[in-house]
Amino acid sequence: MIVKALVENTSISKDIGSEHGLSLYIESNNRKILFDVGASELFLENARKMNVDISDVDYLIISHGHYDHGGGLRAFLNENKKAEVFVHQLAFEKHYALHSNDKLKYIGLEEELKQNKQIISTSDRFFIGRGIQVFSNIKQKKALPGSNSGLLMEQNGQRVEDSFAHEQNLILEEDGKTFLVTGCAHKGIVNILEHFRELKGHMPDYVIGGFHLFSPSSGSSEDPGTIDAIGRYLLATNAKYYTCHCTGIEPYNRLKALMGESIDYLPAGSEIRAY
Numbered sequence: 001m002i003v004k005a006l007v008e009n010t011s012i013s014k015d016i017g018s019e020h021g022l023s024l025y026i027e028s029n030n031r032k033i034l035f036d037v038g039a040s041e042l043f044l045e046n047a048r049k050m051n052v053d054i055s056d057v058d059y060l061i062i063s064h065g066h067y068d069h070g071g072g073l074r075a076f077l078n079e080n081k082k083a084e085v086f087v088h089q090l091a092f093e094k095h096y097a098l099h100s101n102d103k104l105k106y107i108g109l110e111e112e113l114k115q116n117k118q119i120i121s122t123s124d125r126f127f128i129g130r131g132i133q134v135f136s137n138i139k140q141k142k143a144l145p146g147s148n149s150g151l152l153m154e155q156n157g158q159r160v161e162d163s164f165a166h167e168q169n170l171i172l173e174e175d176g177k178t179f180l181v182t183g184c185a186h187k188g189i190v191n192i193l194e195h196f197r198e199l200k201g202h203m204p205d206y207v208i209g210g211f212h213l214f215s216p217s218s219g220s221s222e223d224p225g226t227i228d229a230i231g232r233y234l235l236a237t238n239a240k241y242y243t244c245h246c247t248g249i250e251p252y253n254r255l256k257a258l259m260g261e262s263i264d265y266l267p268a269g270s271e272i273r274a275y
Contacts, residue, residue, distance in 0.1 A: 001174055001274040002027040003208060006046045007038035007072075008244045008268040016049060016269035017042050020216060021068040022183060022245040024208065025052045028172045029131040034060045034083075035170055035181050037072030044075055046268060054079045059128060062109075063183025063209075064167040065091035068245075070109045077116055086128060087114075088136055089121040090166035094154035097217045104152075104159075122168060125199070131173040136165065138187040138195045146222055147215035147246075148186055162186070171196070171204075177274065178202075180239075182209030184246045190233050203237040206274060208266065214248025221251050231258040242266045 007023035021038035025047065034057045037043050047054050054076065060083050062070045070091070077085070087109075095108040113119070125135045144164075153162040169192055170181040180196055182189065189211045197203055211230070213222045221227070231254070234241060241263040243252060255263050266272070 001172070001177070001179065001272075003242075003272040003274075004050050004052060005244065005266045005268050005270050006043045006050065006052065007036075008266060010249075010265075010267040012267050012269035016046055018268050019068075021071065022063075022210060023072065024181065025050075025057075026172070026181070028174050028179070029129065031058045031129060031132065032056055033058065033132070034076070036061070036063050036069040036183055037076050039068045039071035041072055041075040043072050044079060050269065050271075055081075057083045059083055059132070060085045061128075061134060061168070061170050062087045062091060063169070064088065064164065064186065065093060065095050065109050066184070067107045067109065069183050073113055074110060077113065077118060081118075083118060084120050084128075085116070085118045086120050086122050086126065086134060086168075088166045088168045089123050093166065095162060096152040096154070096159060098150040098152060099217045100219070107151075126168075133171050134168045135171065135195065135199060136168040138167075138191050139198075140187070140191055141194055142188055142190045144188050144191075145186065145212045146226070147212050147218075147220070149215065150217045151186070169196075171200070177205045179206045179208065179274070180204040182207070182211070184210045184212045186212055190230060193233075193237060204239050206240050206242070207234075208242045208272070210245035211243055211247040211251075213251035214246060216246070221248050224254060227251050227254045228258060231255045235259050235262055242272060
């Protein structure tokens with residue numbers, strides 16, 4: 001298993017660009033997988049610098065219908081004509097963010113791309129290949145992140161709070177190890193892990209992705225007590241965590257102080273090799 005962070009909010013060096021977004025290149029089960037494509041074409045530029053050939057990717061998974069995870073989709077489709085692109089059936093609906101100055105911003109995907117022949121619509125639990133599946137329809141046992149506040153969707157012509165039904169997560173199983181990959185964990189990382197346990201009967205060995213403990217719209221983080229409670233829960237799973245993007249630097253630092261070697265940060269340009 002190889003994971004390369006092509007796009008993230010931060011970078012390991014000035015030679016690798018960064019933006020508010022996420023894109024992870026993964027090699028698993030003899031397949032080349034891209035999980036999200038960031039907010040722009042930056043993932044292509046960083047991929048070349050990191051010796052990743054985007055035209056050779058077999059599968060692209062878009063975690064949910066926000067621009068910072070699917071904004072580079074058109075660029076990907078122009079570069080890669082063979083990959084199957086797995087997008088939740090609700091991801092192309094209209095999504096917005098209400099900023100602290102009451103300014104409303106469209107943050108959805110390009111709707112016309114839904115008609116592309118490479119797009120495959122998913123829902124609930126969807127098996128992509130041997131040891132590769134996505135799942136959504138997360139049961140809410142714990143409260144959703146407070147940093148979801150101000151994220152809206154269009155429903156029957158009205159803008160309402162986003163339900164995040166369009167969010168999906170990736171499971172990879174290889175060499176007796178199980179990996180969970182999240183985009184933003186808008187449904188709550190604890191809820192996602194509990195749903196994972198219901199599906200698989202155990203916790204994952206590795207968890208990679210964003211936990212949405214910080215809101216870029218308001219600039220605020222989850223309260224310290226909530227972060228500590230999440231950290232204690234994560235630590236008890238005995239998984240190894242690599243987090244990034246919407247987790248936020250301050251929440252990560254707090255998790256790191258509590259979890260120690262069980263959690264690390266994953267900036268653009270970094271690489272994980274798990275065997």
